[in-house]
Amino acid sequence: MLKIVLIAPYQNMVHDAQEVCRAYGEQIEILTGRMGQGVELARKSVLEDAGVLISRGGTFLSIANEIAIPAVEVAVTPYDVLRALQKARNMGTKFAIVGFENVIGSVREWGALLNVPVVPVDVEQTDSAKEIMAKIREVIHQEQVDCILGDASVIDIVRDMGIFGVLIESGKASIWAAIQEAKRILLARLSERETHATLRGALDQAAQGLILIQNEQVQFANRFVLDLIGRDSCVSVPIESCLPESVCEFIRAGDGTRTTDVVQVVGQLWTIERIALPGKGEYFVTLQRVEDIESLERRVRQKKSLDGHEAVYTFADLWGSSSRMQRMKHTAQQFALTDSSVLIVGETGTGKEVIAQSIHNGSSRSNAPFVAVNCAALPDQLLESELFGYEEGAFTGARRGGKAGLFELAHGGTIFLDEIGETASHVQQRLLRVLEERRVMRIGGEKVIPIDVRVIAATNKPLWSLVTQGKFRQDLFFRLDVLRINTVPLREVPEDIPVLFEGLLKQIWYQRKGVGTPPRPVPEIYRMLCAYHWPGNVRELRNMVDYLIATLTSGVVNREAVADWFYNKSLPDPDVYAEGSTREREEVQRRYVGSLEEVQRQLIVDTLFQCHGDVQRTADRLGISRTTLWRKMKQWNLG
Numbered sequence: 066m067l068k069i070v071l072i073a074p075y076q077n078m079v080h081d082a083q084e085v086c087r088a089y090g091e092q093i094e095i096l097t098g099r100m101g102q103g104v105e106l107a108r109k110s111v112l113e114d115a116g117v118l119i120s121r122g123g124t125f126l127s128i129a130n131e132i133a134i135p136a137v138e139v140a141v142t143p144y145d146v147l148r149a150l151q152k153a154r155n156m157g158t159k160f161a162i163v164g165f166e167n168v169i170g171s172v173r174e175w176g177a178l179l180n181v182p183v184v185p186v187d188v189e190q191t192d193s194a195k196e197i198m199a200k201i202r203e204v205i206h207q208e209q210v211d212c213i214l215g216d217a218s219v220i221d222i223v224r225d226m227g228i229f230g231v232l233i234e235s236g237k238a239s240i241w242a243a244i245q246e247a248k249r250i251l252l253a254r255l256s257e258r259e260t261h262a263t264l265r266g267a268l269d270q271a272a273q274g275l276i277l278i279q280n281e282q283v284q285f286a287n288r289f290v291l292d293l294i295g296r297d298s299c300v301s302v303p304i305e306s307c308l309p310e311s312v313c314e315f316i317r318a319g320d321g322t323r324t325t326d327v328v329q330v331v332g333q334l335w336t337i338e339r340i341a342l343p344g345k346g347e348y349f350v351t352l353q354r355v356e357d358i359e360s361l362e363r364r365v366r367q368k369k370s371l372d373g374h375e376a377v378y379t380f381a382d383l384w385g386s387s388s389r390m391q392r393m394k395h396t397a398q399q400f401a402l403t404d405s406s407v408l409i410v411g412e413t414g415t416g417k418e419v420i421a422q423s424i425h426n427g428s429s430r431s432n433a434p435f436v437a438v439n440c441a442a443l444p445d446q447l448l449e450s451e452l453f454g455y456e457e458g459a460f461t462g463a464r465r466g467g468k469a470g471l472f473e474l475a476h477g478g479t480i481f482l483d484e485i486g487e488t489a490s491h492v493q494q495r496l497l498r499v500l501e502e503r504r505v506m507r508i509g510g511e512k513v514i515p516i517d518v519r520v521i522a523a524t525n526k527p528l529w530s531l532v533t534q535g536k537f538r539q540d541l542f543f544r545l546d547v548l549r550i551n552t553v554p555l556r557e558v559p560e561d562i563p564v565l566f567e568g569l570l571k572q573i574w575y576q577r578k579g580v581g582t583p584p585r586p587v588p589e590i591y592r593m594l595c596a597y598h599w600p601g602n603v604r605e606l607r608n609m610v611d612y613l614i615a616t617l618t619s620g621v622v623n624r625e626a627v628a629d630w631f632y633n634k635s636l637p638d639p640d641v642y643a644e645g646s647t648r649e650r651e652e653v654q655r656r657y658v659g660s661l662e663e664v665q666r667q668l669i670v671d672t673l674f675q676c677h678g679d680v681q682r683t684a685d686r687l688g689i690s691r692t693t694l695w696r697k698m699k700q701w702n703l704g
């Protein structure tokens with residue numbers, strides 16, 4: 066605990082100070098010592114936790130000059146001088162007051178006011194005892210003074226000269242005032258010390274080296290640096306005696322306000338930064354292990370990549386009790402336990418993405434990103450830059466600072482390449498290289514970035530026939546087709562329709578309404594649902610349930626409600642057909658003639674028209690994915 070130490074230059078002051086402390090309950094340490102001896106005591110006290118020093122006169126000035134901690138002066142008040150003059154009157158009629166400015170400052174005016182002949186004699190801090198003696202001799206000779214007034218050090222000299230001297234003593238009030246000032250300063254120091262300790266503690270926790278240098282000496286080094294150099298402290302130690310040579314070289318060689326470099330320290334690479342501070346010869350130096358920066362970068366890369374790249378589905382979301390569905394699910398669960406590439410083949414809406422996400426979530430990569438990219442949804446150039454990223458200036462419109470590709474974002478996790486059959490040949494070639502080398506190079510870049518990504522690809526096109534037509538690279542096909550899952554079209558597992566229908570009914574009901582009881586399906590509807598061929602598979606069934614929940618007015622899903630959906634879709638379904646009006650039936654017959662492809666095209670044109678060109682609404686109505694719709698629009702130039 067820091068304390069207050071009073072260094073009294075004369076014995077009476079010790080006595081007065083003790084009385085003041087007793088009277089006011091103050092706790093301070095009191096020592097006696099004049100000038101050099103007082104300074105020595107002060108120095109010792111600092112080592113013994115003195116926080117503030119108190120002294121007076123020349124001793125105070127010396128302490129304030131030589132000791133680094135705050136010192137408070139016991140002021141010499143006019144009353145103190147008056148008391149001394151009173152005593153001096155017994156010894157003569159003319160006086161000189163000899164002292165430093167802090168003692169005799171006010172005396173000049175007081176002497177004049179009291180009509181007492183007082184000659185002030187200034188003593189400088191630098192004056193030796195001999196020089197002071199000469200000044201006293203001169204004033205006695207020239208001014209004929211009878212007695213010298215002064216502080217303790219002056220009175221010592223005067224006595225040695227055999228001249229009358231009166232000590233100007235400080236009163237108890239001055240001592241009390243000095244103690245109060247010292248307490249105020251001590252409190253401020255204590256709180257500063259606390260802040261300092263907190264700050265030091267924080268800097269000691271830093272995972273990098275922090276060094277403050279002043280005139281090539283270390284003024285502060287945090288725990289990280291001390292551990293690195295194997296020392297407990299290095300305050301005020303020359304840099305070459307405690308810091309590694311490469312660090313010293315860098316500190317000396319750097320110019321400018323901020324310099325950075327990479328140096329070798331204890332066999333490792335470190336980034337080092339030197340920041341020039343406003344004080345001359347003052348620098349702040351930071352040291353960071355390159356390995357730590359790299360690992361941090363990896364973590365940042367992973368964190369950033371997780372934003373919006375999460376798999377939500379698990380195997381529990383894959384419904385269907387048919388043996389084909391169960392088998393498929395079981396196979397996918399087994400694949401989740403491996404790290405090989407998976408190719409999922411199946412029609413639109415059969416749950417390829419659900420399976421891909423479930424595999425990811427069931428795998429050891431489940432805490433890492435799941436990045437899904439629809440290869441058919443983007444123009445070739447854009448797909449390429451999205452997948453592999455690009456460097457600044459790689460092409461017109463490239464973002465400043467470049468952009469990380471989806472492969473980089475998927476680092477540690479899984480990338481799901483949906484509609485892989487739609488990729489252009491140059492993208493296929495690049496994909497192959499990434500899969501073979503397990504590293505990417507951004508477009509326009511030269512840096513090779515290692516990646517650890519599991520690939521799951523999906524297609525609703527017969528990929529092998531694309532290979533035989535030369536539209537898909539055979540080598541890429543075999544890279545992807547390591548583990549194969551064939552999804553099941555809904556029309557081939559009609560026994561799953563009730564389970565799926567009821568599951569979706571509940572799920573969507575609670576999503577939309579939050580509370581209440583979902584509508585109850587009547588068993589007859591399943592005959593209608595099972596007779597339908599479901600080109601959009603489970604997605605189409607889902608859309609139907611969505612429609613029913615939005616339009617139902619009773620708590621029952623009956624034949625009429627289902628028929629209404631079929632009719633609304635304008636599909637020439639035989640069961641529903643009979644329920645439409647003759648005019649509408651004729652209109653449908655007139656419009657939807659020709660090959661299946663022509664009918665499909667007409668249906669898409671009509672639905673797009675009804676939806677005012679809104680692709681999402683059109684796709685929803687037709688029960689196909691946006692991508693499938695885009696593909697078909699591209700095929701028939703409907704864009």
Ligand SMILES: Nc1ncnc2c1ncn2[C@@H]1O[C@H](COP(=O)(O)OP(=O)(O)OP(=O)(O)O)[C@@H](O)[C@H]1O
Nearest residue numbers: 382383384412413414415416417418419603604690
């Ligand atoms: N077996 C299933 N159990 C529950 N929901 C399913 C199942 N299969 C598909 N779905 C649902 O159908 C919708 C479409 O699924 P998903 O997107 O996985 O199909 P996809 O085969 O990837 O389609 P596309 O090829 O058009 O991208 C999703 O809402 C999904 O939840």
